[in-house]
Amino acid sequence: MHTLRYAPIPASFYADRRDKLAAQLPAGSLVIIHANDIYPTNADGTLAHHQNANLFYLTGIDQEETVLLMRVMDDGSHEDTLLLRETNEHIVIWEGARLTKEMATQLSAIDDVRWTDEYNSLLAEWVPAAKEIWLEQDNHPRRNTYVQTRNARMEAALLAAYPDAKVKCLYDTLAAMRMVKTEEELVQLREACRITGEGFVEVLRSIKPGMGEWEMEGLLSSAYIRRRARKFSFLPIIASGKDTCVLHYISNHKRCEDGDLILFDIGAEYGGYAGDMTRTVPANGKYTPRQKAVYEACLAVHRYAFSIMRPGLKKSEYERLVRVRMAAELVKLGLLTQEEVDAAPENPLCVRKYFMHGTSHSLGIDVHDVGPLDIEFAENQVWTIEPGIYIPAENIGIRIETDVVIHADGAEDLIPNAPLEVADIEALMQ
Numbered sequence: 001m002h003t004l005r006y007a008p009i010p011a012s013f014y015a016d017r018r019d020k021l022a023a024q025l026p027a028g029s030l031v032i033i034h035a036n037d038i039y040p041t042n043a044d045g046t047l048a049h050h051q052n053a054n055l056f057y058l059t060g061i062d063q064e065e066t067v068l069l070m071r072v073m074d075d076g077s078h079e080d081t082l083l084l085r086e087t088n089e090h091i092v093i094w095e096g097a098r099l100t101k102e103m104a105t106q107l108s109a110i111d112d113v114r115w116t117d118e119y120n121s122l123l124a125e126w127v128p129a130a131k132e133i134w135l136e137q138d139n140h141p142r143r144n145t146y147v148q149t150r151n152a153r154m155e156a157a158l159l160a161a162y163p164d165a166k167v168k169c170l171y172d173t174l175a176a177m178r179m180v181k182t183e184e185e186l187v188q189l190r191e192a193c194r195i196t197g198e199g200f201v202e203v204l205r206s207i208k209p210g211m212g213e214w215e216m217e218g219l220l221s222s223a224y225i226r227r228r229a230r231k232f233s234f235l236p237i238i239a240s241g242k243d244t245c246v247l248h249y250i251s252n253h254k255r256c257e258d259g260d261l262i263l264f265d266i267g268a269e270y271g272g273y274a275g276d277m278t279r280t281v282p283a284n285g286k287y288t289p290r291q292k293a294v295y296e297a298c299l300a301v302h303r304y305a306f307s308i309m310r311p312g313l314k315k316s317e318y319e320r321l322v323r324v325r326m327a328a329e330l331v332k333l334g335l336l337t338q339e340e341v342d343a344a345p346e347n348p349l350c351v352r353k354y355f356m357h358g359t360s361h362s363l364g365i366d367v368h369d370v371g372p373l374d375i376e377f378a379e380n381q382v383w384t385i386e387p388g389i390y391i392p393a394e395n396i397g398i399r400i401e402t403d404v405v406i407h408a409d410g411a412e413d414l415i416p417n418a419p420l421e422v423a424d425i426e427a428l429m430q
């Protein structure tokens, strides 16, 4: 047996997830969750397969065309069926082996594994018998609805074939479960974060004025993948000079120059879980006095946000407290006047001129993980902390981001191996 790139989460985790989901659904429920589509590009090209996060969360199966069916019985027990794309010699030769039924059972702890050609006959039997059909409808508050997902397409087909089916949405139930991480998930997240920080430190040592943003991306990709990450957990932002102020800069096509700041918003994906980190460093290894002042203001807000994140605090209240602290720093930097802040000292929305995004988002299988926009912090949730200060007129954009897990007594930094202090960053870059 060859050693694999990473150990999957034990199958008992997935059995446990399905038990917990079934326990929240009424008897007579039928759950249907499909893999994501493989999206076409041009000619015979496709994008890489990216598994549906809820299917992965409930089965551990990272293969296209997979379907999970769960039936909640009258006594509260549930019967789970996994449908897999049938593998054959042609597929084995061209694409490599697909999961056998036995492998799928080992990964997911689902005994009833069948090929997808049984899908329609199973629906014909189970849909009319079900009281409620629970579907994977993605209700993320900021989801992009431009392209229909496979789950949405199958829902439309199901409703056309069974117009009387009573369809319900799984989003809130699964989001509430996914918000709170188990020990098994924290193992994967800790490793994703460890790789994210350690790979960055390796690259930080070699940065020099004149280096291309793409060269740094290439070094990071190597540093992450050599450490067993599967890939970046999102398109990496490596932005120098004025582009440090562009929040979603991803072209990474300039050479950095002496005197520039470089903002790295990067993360490794490990075992299906995402790291997400930002550091902002001087191209030449030494911050100018002004860059240092803005950096230290941002770091003070970062440390403050870290210090107040604890169970029971509401996300909206946390964001308000961070804005109050940010306002004080922006006044010290001469960016806001005290009068501007005093117009609404309890909730100084004027900070948005320089800090226009939220401080934290939940993190897990997805980088911007599931969950309501406002929620109370609770133990074993994983969040980012990422205040920023953006001053385009000065070519200064600084964001400082780490990932934390919340414990009873506060937040634990999951990326303690990447430097935060000016002196530590400058020392590593010498």
Ligand code: GLY
Pocket (backbone or CB within 6 Å): 234, 265, 266, 276, 361, 367, 386, 401
């Ligand atoms: N990397 C995306 C974010 O920080 O939200």
Ligand code: MN
Pocket (backbone or CB within 6 Å): 265, 266, 276, 277, 278, 401
């Ligand atoms: Mn980020």
Ligand code: MN
Pocket (backbone or CB within 6 Å): 276, 361, 384, 386, 401
């Ligand atoms: Mn983030």
